[in-house]
Amino acid sequence: xxxxxxxxxxxxxWGAGVYAQEEVQAQPANDFLNSIGxxxxxxARGETITETMKCADYLGFRWIRSGKPDGIQVRMVHLKNMYxxxxxxxxxxxxxxxxxxDAYLESAKELIETVSPDAFLGFEGCNEPNNWGIKYQGExxxxxxxxxxxxxxxxxxxxxxxxxxxxxxKADPILKNYPVWSSTDTGAAWENVGLHFLEIPEDAEGxxxxxxxxxxxxxxxxxxxxxxxxxARTNNQTWRASDPCGTTGNxxxxxxxxxxxxxxxxxxxxxxxxxxxVCTETGTTIDGLQVxxxxxxxxxxxxYLAQFKRGWKxxxxxxxxxxxxxxxxxxxxxxxxxxxxxxxxxxLHNMTTILDDDRSIENPxxxxxxxxxxxxxxxxxxxxxxxxxxxxxxWSEKYARGSQPDxxxxxxxxxxxxxxxxxPAQYETNDPQIGERPVQTYENVSSIPLSMLxxxxxxxxxxxxxxxxxTPTQDQTLFSCLNNPVSDVLSVKIGQPLSELAIFDLAGKCxxxxxxxxxxxxxxxxxxxxxxxxxxxxxxxNETVESLYFIKQQ
Numbered sequence: 001x002x003x004x005x006x007x008x009x010x011x012x013x014w015g016a017g018v019y020a021q022e023e024v025q026a027q028p029a030n031d032f033l034n035s036i037g038x039x040x041x042x043x044a045r046g047e048t049i050t051e052t053m054k055c056a057d058y059l060g061f062r063w064i065r066s067g068k069p070d071g072i073q074v075r076m077v078h079l080k081n082m083y084x085x086x087x088x089x090x091x092x093x094x095x096x097x098x099x100x101x102d103a104y105l106e107s108a109k110e111l112i113e114t115v116s117p118d119a120f121l122g123f124e125g126c127n128e129p130n131n132w133g134i135k136y137q138g139e140x141x142x143x144x145x146x147x148x149x150x151x152x153x154x155x156x157x158x159x160x161x162x163x164x165x166x167x168x169x170k171a172d173p174i175l176k177n178y179p180v181w182s183s184t185d186t187g188a189a190w191e192n193v194g195l196h197f198l199e200i201p202e203d204a205e206g207x208x209x210x211x212x213x214x215x216x217x218x219x220x221x222x223x224x225x226x227x228x229x230x231x232a233r234t235n236n237q238t239w240r241a242s243d244p245c246g247t248t249g250n251x252x253x254x255x256x257x258x259x260x261x262x263x264x265x266x267x268x269x270x271x272x273x274x275x276x277x278v279c280t281e282t283g284t285t286i287d288g289l290q291v292x293x294x295x296x297x298x299x300x301x302x303x304y305l306a307q308f309k310r311g312w313k314x315x316x317x318x319x320x321x322x323x324x325x326x327x328x329x330x331x332x333x334x335x336x337x338x339x340x341x342x343x344x345x346x347x348l349h350n351m352t353t354i355l356d357d358d359r360s361i362e363n364p365x366x367x368x369x370x371x372x373x374x375x376x377x378x379x380x381x382x383x384x385x386x387x388x389x390x391x392x393x394x395w396s397e398k399y400a401r402g403s404q405p406d407x408x409x410x411x412x413x414x415x416x417x418x419x420x421x422x423x424p425a426q427y428e429t430n431d432p433q434i435g436e437r438p439v440q441t442y443e444n445v446s447s448i449p450l451s452m453l454x455x456x457x458x459x460x461x462x463x464x465x466x467x468x469x470x471t472p473t474q475d476q477t478l479f480s481c482l483n484n485p486v487s488d489v490l491s492v493k494i495g496q497p498l499s500e501l502a503i504f505d506l507a508g509k510c511x512x513x514x515x516x517x518x519x520x521x522x523x524x525x526x527x528x529x530x531x532x533x534x535x536x537x538x539x540x541x542n543e544t545v546e547s548l549y550f551i552k553q554q
Contacts, residue, residue, distance in 0.1 A: 060352030368413025
């Protein structure tokens with residue numbers, strides 16, 4: 001669930017530094033949350049808009065892999081309701097019927113213009129064309145299409161389709177600002193038309209001359225790097241599947257490095273590490289033996305974390321709710337066919353609730369810490385909320401049967417006033433909120449122990465306590481900021497005499513302060529501080545303290 005920002009806060013200071021640790025750069029917690037997506041037909045294929053919206057409310061996912069609304073019997077009003085109530089965004093999976101290309105482009109413009117420019121993520125090329133094929137300009141391409149016999153059909157119709165999609169989208173004054181994602185399973189091509197590149201380079205080897213250097217297909221590489229393809233119950237299962245240069249499974253490397261079928265050479269490992277990439281399908285079925293409901297829930301958490309940590313901008317799990325209209329795809333879902341939530345749903349709800357944020361901090365800070373010892377199955381992701389709170393996620397992927405936990409110590413570069421440790425992989429029917437509460441709280445410590453096995457811990461460091469007065473009056477409120485964001489002048493209204501007004505950066509360092517300020521309006525010179533996020537703290541003469549969060553812009 002996306003919640004409104006709260007700006008009235010009390011700020012917790014960080015203690016004096018006592019350890020010399022390496023500074024780690026944080027990423028916005030909101031960016032990670034925005035990466036979490038789902039495959040869903042929304043209100044078709046047995047799914048209903050009412051239940052889909054309930055799922056969005058509970059799980060906190062931020063986007064849906066979708067298709068053109070009238071093409072999947074989903075009305076535009078459903079997308080509008082999803083976006084306006086829960087902030088859910090959408091990409092468009094292009095039709096295998098190339099004759100619908102222009103209709104898809106127009107439908108995207110309708111979404112942008114009638115719902116919001118923010119509601120549309122971009123276009124995705126054809127879905128697994130090696131399996132499902134395409135028909136474009138009267139010619140069948142790649143795999144089977146509809147009731148046609150299976151290929152091998154030429155890959156040229158697919159290449160022409162992606163080339164034309166890209167050109168038409170970028171020629172449109174509205175659509176040009178949105179990315180095109182590649183078709184999936186490009187590594188399956190049995191004809192070298194250069195689909196293993198986003199843009200065919202000058203030194204590409206053996207590409208059909210119909211598609212010369214400079215031909216543009218996409219802005220992002222799109223993969224279905226299912227972690228289940230790595231094999232179940234193996235350590236680092238989702239970590240290996242998300243490896244841009246990994247050779248096990250349907251990885252980025254197998255589709256854009258050296259293609260898995262005919263070994264066409266694409267990007268180097270160094271280039272793959274920086275290649276813009278998204279995942280529109282991954283997940284696992286439950287078989288009751290190797291893959292239990294518990295194991296599925298754990299791997300779904302680690303998959304989202306590993307994908308984001310290793311550079312995937314968006315990841316959509318397959319699937320939100322079990323398919324009831326096709327065989328073989330049951331038990332993938334966070335929900336069963338009758339919308340009964342599985343443990344995966346409860347675990348994801350816990351994680352998104354703990355990390356809840358609705359705006360990406362503009363200038364994330366750094367945090368000094370080490371993990372010792374650091375097993376190869378233990379991974380970390382440092383996030384920061386827009387109120388400044390650091391959220392360190394540490395997870396382990398010791399999934400092999402019989403594995404024993406690793407005892408590790410997280411040591412920080414300074415003494416922390418307060419640390420809350422959460423384990424989101426918990427759920428009890430008689431205590432549904434257990435996974436939302438800390439399992440341990442520490443005060444004035446510089447290190448904490450963790451037992452790492454097969455689930456994540458979320459470590460909340462010096463949490464910024466938030467509160468909002470329902471109807472503040474001048475008597476209740478010490479001060480208010482009149483311009484936020486601010487430039488070089490911060491205008492404030494002071495409701496009671498103050499002994500001090502001070503500005504702190506998000507690490508707790510005082511950067512400006514004023515003493516003995518009286519009631520009324522004041523314009524404060526803040527040219528001495530840099531662009532970024534800060535906390536203003538007011539202390540009244542009777543030692544009452546209030547704080548406000550603000551952003552300074554250039």
